[in-house]
Amino acid sequence: MQSPRVERVTEAVANAGSARPKIEILQVSKQFPAEDPARGLAVSNVSLTVGQNEFVSLLGRSGCGKTTLLNMIAGLVAPTQGQIAIDGKPVRGPGPDRGMVFQSSALFPWLTAIDNIEFGLVNRGVPKVERRRHAQDLISLVQLSGFESKYPRELSGGMQQRVAIARALALDPEILLMDEPFGALDELTRAEMQDELLAIWQKRTKTVVFVTHSISEAIFLSDRVIVMSPHPGRIREQIVIDVPRPRQRASVQFAQFYETIQRAIE
Amino acid sequence: MSDTLGTGSGPDGKAKATVAPGQGECRPSIEAERQPGWAVSRHLRQTGLPLLSVAVILAFWEGAAQLGLFDASTIPPPSRVLSTVWELQTLGFPRGSSLLTHMGSTLGRVAAGYALAAVLGIPLGMLIGRSLRASRMVLPIVTFARSVATLSLLPLAVLWFGVGEESKVFLITYGCFWVLLTNVIDGAKNVDPALIRAALMLDTSPRAMFYRVILPSALPYIFSGLRLALGLGFMVIVGVELIGTSIGLGALISQARTFYRMDLVFAGMVAIALFGLLIALGLSWLERLLLPWARESK
Known part of the structure; x- marks a missing residue:
């Protein structure tokens, strides 16, 4: 058993090491309008690459710019400096190559579970029969059979997030961006959802960028954990979790990673 | 891991455990609809009580007018209003x-x-x-x-x-x-x-x-x-x-x-x-x- 590998990352690019990066973030900063410019600097000179089919977590305290960074990859927020590229093409806005899951499931309350999943397919003009079939597949993938025609408010928090994941997967994006998707769930549901997310990730190979403030969640899920620090938001360290899955949450190795990351955060 | 659906982590499961009968009375829960006894009394509360209050007011009004407590030409009793509706x-x-x-x-x-x-x-x-x-x-x-x-x-x-x-x-x-x-x-x-x-x-x-x-x-x-x-x-x-x-x-x-x-x-x-x-x-x-x-x- 080797000890966790820690790489110091300062100005250098946090590199995935794979031949062709899926996501390239190059010296990106985001300045929000604020009275004190230092406080408005959400992300400062961040560079990071994410490899094809890699599962990367952005971990840090609130205010470390992890959500802003994710929103910039999504194309929902434009960087004030630097560049973000996907498959070598610069990001200019949201695109069908990226799907997103939000902390507050952000389901359309006026649509049933299956209609929520079909939302993007309708936009794309997919015929109804095909749409239904595709959505049904996703319903079974996220284990919600029998709940197709429930409205979001009739579903528990965990179920809502399953619908949100299925909705993001419906357009078959290559990249899945997840903003603390399980942050509002109770401990037990959360562990179940993590298991299921990994199962889905292994079934439908995706590149995943996962924002979280839970150390154990990041260790359990990720190939690589990017530790960020606040004021201004910067990458502090990256930790490669080179442990085969399924991982044991209570193992000694897990505890070692936990300690390493905790030290990195402080 | 697929157990979430069955473990009753949904709102229904929680309601069952926490709503005591006494609470249900002032705050009708989802549970109330499931039990036949509750359903009946709930239905009565919803339509019966408003009707009851209206009936009581009408009865007092009519009675007071019949007893001559107020002038029927300024405050006509319900029976009079009803016959007027017909006349109208x-x-x-x-x-x-x-x-x-x-x-x-x-x-x-x-x-x-x-x-x-x-x-x-x-x-x-x-x-x-x-x-x-x-x-x-x-x-x-x-x-x-x-x-x-x-x-x-x-x-x-x-x-x-x-x-x-x-x-x-x-x-x-x-x-x-x-x-x-x-x-x-x-x-x-x-x-x-x-x-x-x-x-x-x-x-x-x-x-x-x-x-x-x-x-x-x-x-x-x-x-x-x-x-x-x-x-x-x-x-x-x-x-x-x-x-x-x-x-x-x-x-x-x-x-x-x-x-x-x-x-x-x-x-x-x-x-x-x-x-x-x-x-x-x-x-x-x-x-x-x-x-x-x-x-x-x-």
């Missing part, structure tokens, strides 16, 4: 104008003004609400126009549109329009930004964003605007019908007063109240039908 429907007041004629005429005016207000107010409100600049520009105008008591415009309306139907419809439209507009603007403004972001990540065109996200999200506000506006319409109509017509519930009431026929005044009032009740019921039925997702959890 068969003989008419003025002779030949039955209760249904009055009601039909009033309903027609409200419907015309209300429909016009909806046709103008809903699209306009949606447009204004989605533009920060427009809503800033419009806010003082809306606040001012809303504060003007509609009936105070009666002389102006008569001057502009004459004493005919146009001035009446104009005033109804005016009253309904501002209330509706305010609500629609609120609805268009208060779209959850998370929903917009979610839609942006799902290949949503600007057009689809309006019709598939903003409009449905504003619908509950639009409905509450429609409900408020309708109530206002029926309030305004009575005043509007005071002049320039002998047909309509407002006209009926004002003429009955000049003849000191308080029984007729009461009959007219009951008819207006009936309208209000039926339309409120109809709207809430329509709302449940069209917005099943927005239903209050009972």
